[in-house]
Amino acid sequence: MTLVLTHSDIVALIDRRAVYDAVERAHADLSAGSAANPAPSVLPLEDGGAVLPMAAVATRQRASSVKLLSDMPFNRARGLPTQRSTIVLMSDRTGECEAVLDGRHITAVRTAAASAVATAHLARAGATTLGLIGAGTLAVEHTRAIARVRPIDKVLVWSRTAATVEEFRRRVHDLGIGVEYVDSPRDVVAGADVVCTLTPSKEPIVHGAWFRPGVHLNAVGAPPRADHREIDGAGMGAARLVVDSRPTALTKSGDVLLAIGEGHLTEDDVVIELGDVVRDPGLGRRHDDDITLFNSVGIGLQDLVTARLLVDAALAAGRGTRVEISA
Template sequence: MTLILTASELQALADMPGTITAVQRAFAGLSRGTAVQPAPDSLVLPSSDARFLPMAALSEAEGLASVKLLADIPANQLASLPTQRSTIMLVSQLTGETLAILDGKVPTRVRTAAASAVATKLLARPGSTTLGLIGAGSLAVAHVEAMLAVLPFDKVIVWSRSADTVSVFCDEVGHHRLNITRASSVREVVESADVLCTLTPAIEPLVRGEWFRPGLHVNAVGSRPRPDHREVDTTGMVRARVFVDSLATAKAKSGGLIIPVAEGAMSFEDVKGELGDVAAGTKEGRLGEEDITLFNSVGIGLQDLAIGRLLYDAALNQGIGTHVELNN
C-alpha cells in the first residue's frame, strides 16, 4: 500500500529538531559512502523558462530510495501561483515498493531550514547571538525555529522589500520572545549578524562580501537552482571558507559558485568541502574565531529523503494520510 500525504497533513507532522538530526545524519552518510546523491538533471524546453529537476537519492541508513520532482516556473508569479512546486516519492530500498507520495511544500521548507541549522551548528561561532535574515517569508519563519534549536540566539535583525511581510514574520515568531529589529537595508543586516541567512529568490547579488565582519557565518539559501542566479557576490565567496551540500550539484546549478569560477576569482577546488565531510569529521570547518564561513545551500534529494523517512513514520504512527493500492 502507498501512503498519500497532503501539505496540510504534513504540516501537522513536521518536527524541526528531529529533521535537523536526520539531515545531519544524511549529510554524514553521503561523506561516508552509505548514501548516494547524483547531480540532478535540469529539464528545459526552448519554448519556456520553466525547469523541471528530478532530485534522486538513496540511503542505506534510512532504507529508502527517493525522488523529488521540482517544478521551477517563474512565470507562475504572473498568475498568482507558486513559482515552485514539488512532489516526493519514497521507495523501499529492500523491495522497491512505493511506500509514500508526499506533497513537497512542507518537507522542502523544513528540510531547507534544518540544513542551515546543521551548517550553523558545525560552522558558526558557538557564542553567536544575533541572527540576520535577508527575506521574511515562510522560509525565514522556519529558519528562526531551526536556528534556535542549535544556538541560543536572542536577537534577530530582518530585512525584506515588503514591510507587510516583515510584520507577518514578526507575528509568527513572536512567541519565541526574541529582540527583533526591522532593518532599513541589507547592509545593516549583514553588518549586525553573527549568523546570516539569505532567503530570497534573487537573481543579482543582494549581499556584498565587503560588508562581512570577521567571524561571520553565512547560510546562502534562497536563489533558484540556476547557474546565473545568486544572492552573494563574488567578493563574499572569495572571502569565505565555502562549504556545499553536494559539490556535483553545486557545480551544475549554483550561480553563487559557478559565476565566481567563470570570472576566474576562484576555482571549484577552493571549496573547502561538503557539509557532510564536516559532519563525518573528515574535514575541518571553522578554524578560528576570525574565520568567515559560508554554506552554499542548493538543496539535494538526500535532504528530502531524510525528512521523508521521518514524516512517513510519523504518519503511520498517528494514522494520518490516505492509503492507496497502486498495483490494482
C-alpha cells in the first residue's frame, strides 16, 4: 500500500526541529558517501518552463526518492505558484512505492533547515541580527529556523511591498523578535550578522562591495537556472564559499556559474560542501572577520529525509490516505 500525504497532512505533521536534525545528518552522510544525490537534469517545457527530476538515495533512511519540480515562471502572470513539486518515496529494500507527498511545505521547511545548518556551522556564535531580502513564506521559515541556532533579537527585512512585510511581521509575532522594515537590500546587508537572500531574482540584488567583515550569507532564492542569481560575481568571489552539492551548484546555480564566467571564481573554488563542514568545522569559518556564504540550490536528499520523517509520523498517527497502486 502507498501512503498519500496532502499539503494539509504535511502541515499538521511536520516537526521543524526534527527536519533540521535530519538535514544536518543527511549532508554529513552525503559527504561521507552513505547517501547519493546526482545533479538533476532539466527537461524543458514550452513557454520557458522546465521540469527537474531531483533524485536521491540514502542508506540511513532505507529509501530512494524523486521530487518532480516544475519550474513555471509564466505562472506568475496567471496568479499561480511558479514552482510546484511532488515527492515519490521508494523503499530501497523492496523497490515499492512507500509514499507520494505534496512538495510545497516540505520544500520551504527543508530549505530553511539547510540554511540554519549552514548558519550554525558558519556564522559567528554571537550573531544577533538577521537580515532578510524577501518577506514571503521562505522568510518566515528562515526566521524560525535560524532563531533556533543563533540568539537572534532583531530582524531587518526588505521587500518590494510594505504589505508583504506586515504579513511577515504577523506570522513571526509569536517569536518575540523585533522586526524592522528597511529601505533597501543594501540596508539589510549593512546591519545584519546573518543575511538570507530569498528572491527569485535574475539580476544581482546583493553586491560584494556591501559585505562587512564577519557577515554570513545564505543565498537561497534564485531558481535552479544558470542565468538567475542574487549575489554578484564579486560577492561570490569575496566569500568563503560553501555549497549544498558541488555537482548541483556547477550545473544549476546561476550565482556560481555566472561568477565563474566573469572570472571571479573557478571550478576549483567550488569544492567545500555543507556536509564537509558539518564533519570538519575547520573547513568553515576560521576567524571572526571571515565572510562566509552558503549557496543553496536545494537537493533531493533534503526532500528524501524530510519525507521519511513525515511518512513515519503519519503511520504512527494514522494520518494520510492508503492506496493500492500495484494491484
